[in-house]
Amino acid sequence: xxxxxxxxxxxxxxxGRSQVVFRGGAGDPVVYLHGGGGLVLEDPLLGxxxxxxxxxxxxxxxxxxxxxxxxxxxxxxxxxxYDDLFEALGLEGVPVVGHSFGGMTGAELAAHYxxxxxxxxxxxxxxxxxxxxPVADLFAALPTELPGLLFADTSHPAAQAMIAGGEGEPDIExxxxxxxxxxxxxxxxxxxxxxxxxxxxxxxxxxxxxxxGGDDALVxxxxxxxxxxxxxxxxxxxxEGAGHIPTVESPEQTLAAITGFLxxxxxx
Amino acid sequence: MKFHWFHLxxxxxxxxxxRERYDSVYVTLPAKEIYDPVRGHDVYNEYLDELEYAxxxxxxxxxxxxxxxxxxxxxxxPNIMAATLARRTRTAKLVVMGNSVALYNPPIRVAExxxxxxxxxxxxxxxxxxxxxxxxxxxxxxxNPATLREKYYEGVDLILKAWRSxxxxxxxxxxxxxxxxxxxxxxxxxxxxxxxxPGGGSVETGEWCARxxxxxxxxxxxxxxxxxxxxxxxxxxVDRVGVDHNPYRAGFVQFVGVADSDAEAEKLYSEAxxxxxxxxxxxxxxxxxxxxxxxxxxxxxxxxxxxxxAAEMQAPDLTWKxxxxxxxxxxxxxxxxxxxxxxxxxxxxxGHLMVMLHYGNMPKETVLHNTELFATKVMPKLRDKxxxxxxxxxxxxxxxxxxxxxxxxxxx
Numbered sequence: 145x146x147x148x149x150x151x152x153x154x155x156x157x158x159x160g161r162s163q164v165v166f167r168g169g170a171g172d173p174v175v176y177l178h179g180g181g182g183l184v185l186e187d188p189l190l191g192x193x194x195x196x197x198x199x200x201x202x203x204x205x206x207x208x209x210x211x212x213x214x215x216x217x218x219x220x221x222x223x224x225x226y227d228d229l230f231e232a233l234g235l236e237g238v239p240v241v242g243h244s245f246g247g248m249t250g251a252e253l254a255a256h257y258x259x260x261x262x263x264x265x266x267x268x269x270x271x272x273x274x275x276x277x278p279v280a281d282l283f284a285a286l287p288t289e290l291p292g293l294l295f296a297d298t299s300h301p302a303a304q305a306m307i308a309g310g311e312g313e314p315d316i317e318x319x320x321x322x323x324x325x326x327x328x329x330x331x332x333x334x335x336x337x338x339x340x341x342x343x344x345x346x347x348x349x350x351x352x353x354x355x356x357g358g359d360d361a362l363v364x365x366x367x368x369x370x371x372x373x374x375x376x377x378x379x380x381x382x383x384e385g386a387g388h389i390p391t392v393e394s395p396e397q398t399l400a401a402i403t404g405f406l407x408x409x410x411x412x
Numbered sequence: 413m414k415f416h417w418f419h420l421x422x423x424x425x426x427x428x429x430x431r432e433r434y435d436s437v438y439v440t441l442p443a444k445e446i447y448d449p450v451r452g453h454d455v456y457n458e459y460l461d462e463l464e465y466a467x468x469x470x471x472x473x474x475x476x477x478x479x480x481x482x483x484x485x486x487x488x489x490p491n492i493m494a495a496t497l498a499r500r501t502r503t504a505k506l507v508v509m510g511n512s513v514a515l516y517n518p519p520i521r522v523a524e525x526x527x528x529x530x531x532x533x534x535x536x537x538x539x540x541x542x543x544x545x546x547x548x549x550x551x552x553x554x555x556n557p558a559t560l561r562e563k564y565y566e567g568v569d570l571i572l573k574a575w576r577s578x579x580x581x582x583x584x585x586x587x588x589x590x591x592x593x594x595x596x597x598x599x600x601x602x603x604x605x606x607x608x609x610p611g612g613g614s615v616e617t618g619e620w621c622a623r624x625x626x627x628x629x630x631x632x633x634x635x636x637x638x639x640x641x642x643x644x645x646x647x648x649x650v651d652r653v654g655v656d657h658n659p660y661r662a663g664f665v666q667f668v669g670v671a672d673s674d675a676e677a678e679k680l681y682s683e684a685x686x687x688x689x690x691x692x693x694x695x696x697x698x699x700x701x702x703x704x705x706x707x708x709x710x711x712x713x714x715x716x717x718x719x720x721x722a723a724e725m726q727a728p729d730l731t732w733k734x735x736x737x738x739x740x741x742x743x744x745x746x747x748x749x750x751x752x753x754x755x756x757x758x759x760x761x762x763g764h765l766m767v768m769l770h771y772g773n774m775p776k777e778t779v780l781h782n783t784e785l786f787a788t789k790v791m792p793k794l795r796d797k798x799x800x801x802x803x804x805x806x807x808x809x810x811x812x813x814x815x816x817x818x819x820x821x822x823x824x
Contacts, residue, residue: 284551284698316712323711326703331558334550
């Protein structure tokens, strides 16, 4: 699958802040909100989306510079930040696709500013908590445990690359982007990734696709039931045999479900 | 030079096979399985006896500290320990090392309790404000590592302002909002007790201490040989701020075992030393870090050494020989110990030495023996060190006449 061809730009916001956004493709805009690993342009999902749409992918504040988080204290201000960004980009009533932490961010944006979003795709989102199947503690995970938390099949090339990267002397400079990303996640997810979203989810009235890897060891797929019960109009797709990053681990089924849902084709 | 007797109050009945059965001595070690409160009654009281003995033997300070949910230090509230010591000691200063400010809500609680301790003890309190380890703060107490340090700094600001201010004030902080700040009681020491900051070697903490004239105490627990780089970094920070190299603006912890001979030292202290390193320090690396707990700058400078230290903590097969060679514990005859402590003082330029004379599962009689030998045979050899310097980080308002607690009478 071809790698997406994206260019980055800095969008100035009226409050003096700025936001880095990657853009690729052409057509009706779709916003993609990345997960805790940062924006990975090689993600097959981006390539698939840009074939039919203009893809707008902001880099979450904090991932490039932690100082960008100083004025963003909580999920409410995070949602407000994205509302500012959408305003600056002239985005109103657009589809949003979010993965994991990006899924939580998208859901917060949709709950806070419902008119910004026309359709919502949530891929293994965090943001809810159920004592019966708790979200795993990503922050306390040892580097050697991460592949097992993120992938159903650790022999997958992406998992193997992660394992290889964790061997030998750690390259501190290379780890910095990951540490910034995890610190950002911690700000909005520590110690339990529940900031009251369940009380706001009723405000999401747009069609919402809940997509999960059936073997997600980080955020169990059973959370799809909790999300489905709280949002009015949902479809759920469980990708069997995939873990927390189904777009990478089982791209065929995952991308078909997402692109189908975005084009208005019913999914099941 | 001043000498302080530091107790961690570990759980002395950690099982032999804890490494096979459990993930970590900290955070998740099951209290219901391991902690026995009836045994704990004797353990706490013996530990307090040891601290009280240190007062009688002429130590300048006795130190307690705060840790949560672990078998390494069973003292979640150092203030409770200091309170009992305030009534049962006469001269030693009470070095509370200290209260992890961000864990108290609101942090004005710390100003209150420390003022209580200062008043009960007659002006003998030293106020320590640690950030707290990742295990304590973010894992056991659920603080957010991304904002912990900012919250800590704000809390320290509030406490000091409360002590220093002549008027009631309102505090509109990011983490604490108080309409009426007017804590009772006020401390005897005016405007406030000396502030000591226990640190683990982060770049910004040393510089912050120098700028605010706080004592910086490096609690490495890996001995003075390993501490050189960090203390050099601290004194560089002191230079950047432009203040003097007064050794009394620095403290350091060293494990010590004094015996009649070097061979006797191994016999007396090796089991306890190995117990400390192999059981008390069996901290899972998963709880030894958290994203945002350290600044990017500190991580860049110190992550490798920290990871190395963490790996060494995990080493299941550490031997007494290694512990001695690496200087984790200074053990031997009074001359051996005094020589090495002189080297410690010279190389680190530390005026406040906090000695661990109890560690691991050391029996009480051995602790008292170690304490007596240290006080009578080692301390005198080092007493005059740094006597040219004024110690400005020491209580000056201690009352000359202390109230005498009534003797125990009924039912003893």
